[in-house]
Amino acid sequence: MIRGLLFLLKIAVLGAITFWLASQPGQVTVTWQDWRLDTSVGVMLILLLGVSLLLMISYNFWRSAKSAPGKFKQNRALSRRERGYKALTQGLVAVAAGDRLEARKQSRKANALLDDPPLTMLLSAQSAQLNGDDQAAANYFNAMLDHPDAAFLGVRGLMMQAAKTGNQEEALMLARKAYNLRPDTPWVLKELVDLQIKSADWAGAIRTIDEAIKAKAISQEDGKERKAQLLMEQCRAARDEGDSALALRLATQANKLSPDLTVAITTQARLLARSGKVKKAEKAIEEAWKRNPNPLLAKTYRDIAADQDPLKQVKRFEHLLSLKPGSSEGHIALARVALDAGLWGEARNHLNQLPDSEISPRVCHLMAELEEREHGDMKEARKWLNRAVYAGENGETAAP
Numbered sequence: 286m287i288r289g290l291l292f293l294l295k296i297a298v299l300g301a302i303t304f305w306l307a308s309q310p311g312q313v314t315v316t317w318q319d320w321r322l323d324t325s326v327g328v329m330l331i332l333l334l335g336v337s338l339l340l341m342i343s344y345n346f347w348r349s350a351k352s353a354p355g356k357f358k359q360n361r362a363l364s365r366r367e368r369g370y371k372a373l374t375q376g377l378v379a380v381a382a383g384d385r386l387e388a389r390k391q392s393r394k395a396n397a398l399l400d401d402p403p404l405t406m407l408l409s410a411q412s413a414q415l416n417g418d419d420q421a422a423a424n425y426f427n428a429m430l431d432h433p434d435a436a437f438l439g440v441r442g443l444m445m446q447a448a449k450t451g452n453q454e455e456a457l458m459l460a461r462k463a464y465n466l467r468p469d470t471p472w473v474l475k476e477l478v479d480l481q482i483k484s485a486d487w488a489g490a491i492r493t494i495d496e497a498i499k500a501k502a503i504s505q506e507d508g509k510e511r512k513a514q515l516l517m518e519q520c521r522a523a524r525d526e527g528d529s530a531l532a533l534r535l536a537t538q539a540n541k542l543s544p545d546l547t548v549a550i551t552t553q554a555r556l557l558a559r560s561g562k563v564k565k566a567e568k569a570i571e572e573a574w575k576r577n578p579n580p581l582l583a584k585t586y587r588d589i590a591a592d593q594d595p596l597k598q599v600k601r602f603e604h605l606l607s608l609k610p611g612s613s614e615g616h617i618a619l620a621r622v623a624l625d626a627g628l629w630g631e632a633r634n635h636l637n638q639l640p641d642s643e644i645s646p647r648v649c650h651l652m653a654e655l656e657e658r659e660h661g662d663m664k665e666a667r668k669w670l671n672r673a674v675y676a677g678e679n680g681e682t683a684a685p
Contacts, residue, residue: 410442419446437466444476457484464493471502478511487519513543520552532556540569545577551585558589567601575608580647583618595626613643620651629659649673 314321410425423446429439444459457480463473474497481490491512498508520535533556539549550573557566570586586605587598602622606615616635623632632655639648653669656662 419450422446437463440466448480453480453483456480457486468496469500471497471500474500474502482515485518487515487522491515509542510546513539513546513549516542517546517549517552520549524552524556529556529559533560544573547573547577547579547581551581554585554589563589571605571608574605578609578612578614578618580614580617583614583621586618587622595622598622599626599628599631613639617648617651620655624651624654624658627658629655633659644672646673 410422410429413419413421413425423443426439426442426446429435429442432439440459440463444456444463447453447456447459457477460473460477460480463470464477467473474493478490478493478497481487481493494503494508494512494515497503498505503511516535516539520532520539523529523535524532533553536549536553536556539546540553543549550569554566554569557563557569566589567586570582570589574582574586583602583605586601590598590601593601599619599622602615602619606612606619609615616638620632620635623629623635632651636648636652636655649669649672653666653673656665656669
């Protein structure tokens, strides 16, 4: 509608101009050899305009004819490229769907149509993997290393293949190469950390975790927790080598990073006690007990003062219970040392304060020991042992 109106408007304007030119006064005479042309100014101007238009049309036709072969080639290349990318897309979809025959077909088609080696090599490599030809896939991935834009994808493919075959050393080398290419890529950092841990490269893993935290590949809290665990691995290695000072320093660092990591607390306490700092070791256990009483803390608290008189041990654990009054672990721990001290009544009192939901196999064994040692009642002791077996087999509390 609008185009039609514009066309009519152009015709009207052209007609108006033609009429105006034709109505202009004056004569024009053109003499050429034996020819003479007499006409009005308006007609002459119209003739010149017509000739100009004819020349413009002729020039445009000549220009179009001259550029036609190039445009044909360009359009053909564009069509070929579009068909190539369509094959590439369909091939990647086939890989994702696990259709190995379609993936192979589209891979060959994309290779024939596209002059873009990195993209087609990626599809070819994935198609080869889907068809179980790992060697061909490796060849494609290696070829990608020669193309700067695709080198990262090649390294990733080779790394995944190495991990799949269990070649941890090769996978770690490739992960480091991927890190050098793109150090801020989250999956590279995570994969590098995992491979460093599997290779017992604790120090390297800690450095990578710091980088992963900066890149926000892992959270601050998760990073601290994992670093604490790695510090404990270093601590164990130092302890096994006889370097108690280094082991204590590492355990202390782990404890600061993750105050609720029980193994860090208990290891630190044992190393402190071994170096003669029993009071400091007790303080470390007591601070952790306030947050989260548990059997490992209780055992370590007892072990770091194993040479104490049994009655003094009871006093120590009464203090520990007072730090977290009413805690079930506190009553169980105190019952244990009371049994060792022969304080049957106190042991029974603490065990009886436990709710039914807390009667675990551990408590059943303590009750069995108490019945046997206090009364010599083997029948009652066996009842408690049977309850412990029932609870252990069913993963439940030892209900009567």
